[in-house]
Amino acid sequence: MLQLERRPEASTTLRWLSPLLALALTVATGFLLFLGMGKDPIQALTFFFITPISDLTGLAELGLKTAPLLLCAAGLTVCFRARIWNIGAEGHFLIGAVAASAVAVSVGEAGGFLVLPAVLLAGIAGGMAWAAIAAFLKTHLNCNEILTTIMLNYIALNLLLYAVHGPLKDPYGFGFPQSVMFADAALLPALINGTRLHIGLAFGLLAAVAVWVLFARSFIGYQLNVVGEDHRAAAFAGFSARRLTWFALLVGGATAGLAGAAEVTGPIGQLVPQVSPGYGYTAIIVVFLGRMHALGIIAASALLALTFIGGEMLQIAMNMPKAVTAMFQGMLLFYLLTCDAFIHYRIRFRRPLPAGLSQPAAPAGQEL
């Protein structure tokens, strides 16, 4: 019969193979699903994964959607490595977008090279302030960060809706809930001329590099790792869990806030209610898929960015619901966690023993 048995040592090969395996399983399930829906599966999968990135414009769009995911994921990596389950990237992102828009709208048509940094800093500060609430609730009032960050996401969404219906609403916008278009001085410069790709992607890549440096070269990164691996060992070593919690959440808030600011000052150019298609939540998948590693999250951000564009493509080309994106993302995470189980466990086939015989003792070294 089949038995699950713990490996003597975690498998490094599977740790990196697991995301690819999960992707393969997701594609296979997608194939069956499209077949079941009576659509041509090859055509659908091509529209989903290949067509969006087959020309420069498509690649630029991919970079455009990679940027916010990568920024959010970089911050979440810092949190998740220390086992601080910050689900609040979506909220930090939205507040960052609102704060940046508030500055951009109030500056108005005034120009100058200081406008853009001020707008981006406002976004970062907004995200950090929102994360600080969760940090305070965790370190001083013992509130579970999962629940508080989720609640703060819903509150942030309502604040955004309030902003676009109230204080930041364009008075000449024919009643649409959105802000005025920002002045040129408040817009991010393009990375490739003629496309919508802006330097937000550079911010994302920088953030990923910063994460690598933090964990490979700094003491605080080491402390975060230790807290995540074994919080009692960290306490014995004298690492302050409280300080590390604040650090991780503030970094998470800063990067997601910057992502929100880059979204309104980049491709959108104004504050709208649909500023995020769920980047903050998708970034959670990115972190797991990217193995909480700088290079990994870059690749995973690009893949999940593709699911956003692929979903839109399927909606236009094959009249499928846009929710196909969220479904693919959920499936990917699901398969990933299942495959991850085999990093620590393996399946053993044991022939059932004839009656009367007892199970032979396992050879030494296998029972760990």
Added chain:
Amino acid sequence: MDLLTNILAATMVAGTPLLLVALGELICERSGVLNLGQEGMMLMGAVAGFIATLSTGSLAAGVVVAMLTGLAMSMLFAVMAVTLSANQYAAGLALTIFGTGLSAFVGAGFVGQSIEGFEKIAIPLLSDLPVLGRALFTQDLLVYFSWLVFAGVALFLRFSRGGLVLRAVGESPGAANANGLRVLTVRYLAVAFGGAMAGLAGAYLSLAYTPMWTENMTSGRGWIALALVVFASWRPGRLLLGAYLFGAASILHLVLQGLGWRSPTELLAMLPYVVTILMLILLSFDPVRTRLNTPLSLGQPYRPGH
């Protein structure tokens, strides 16, 4: 008086889905398994129940299908979190993300359609009581059913052998296993009950509360229920009270508007979430009590023989 009755009645209706999903999660957590997938299971229950009722015309079919769907979703979680010892936080999150996506995908063609939802049924005699009669005893069938489930869960935990087994597994799976209890089986059953209840809670939303399907129609109720279980310190009695308190908080903005309160709707709509955080803060004044009441093995995978 009429206003009070209306507020009470609305509180009951708003509290019922919370009560249902939280009762399921309470049993699940008492076995030591933390399932953060409530939101995803509720959404799947809501969409499956709605589609079943729409296509068969039977509300009963909708309820059954919703519960089975919730159960099926919870089994996906159980395979990962119980059998494969995956991280329960990550597995639960995956379930919510997957359920949110799948429900939106499945339900895309059904947005905007409507059905005849559950009707209010007045219980003879009791419904003639002043104020309370119309608030408590002129409700739909599922409200009454939620009371039955509540009574069942409370009695099960307190008086039955099964309740003792469940608590033993949650407090100390190792000791329970040494005593010959099947830890993984108990955990599977607890997760399954949680899934069925979440599905039912979802069906309450799409078949009774607002008889239609919209994407993300649970709007965080699954998460609020998780906070509710902590708030109730894993006790059914407090859970009942808490569910209606949260229910009241979630209709507060409607009441305030009804009273002529002039405030932007978006700011009032964030009230339930603010109240949830306030409740969590209130609990923090007595961390010892919370820690004493938390099932000891909550969130920790268990593998017999290792």
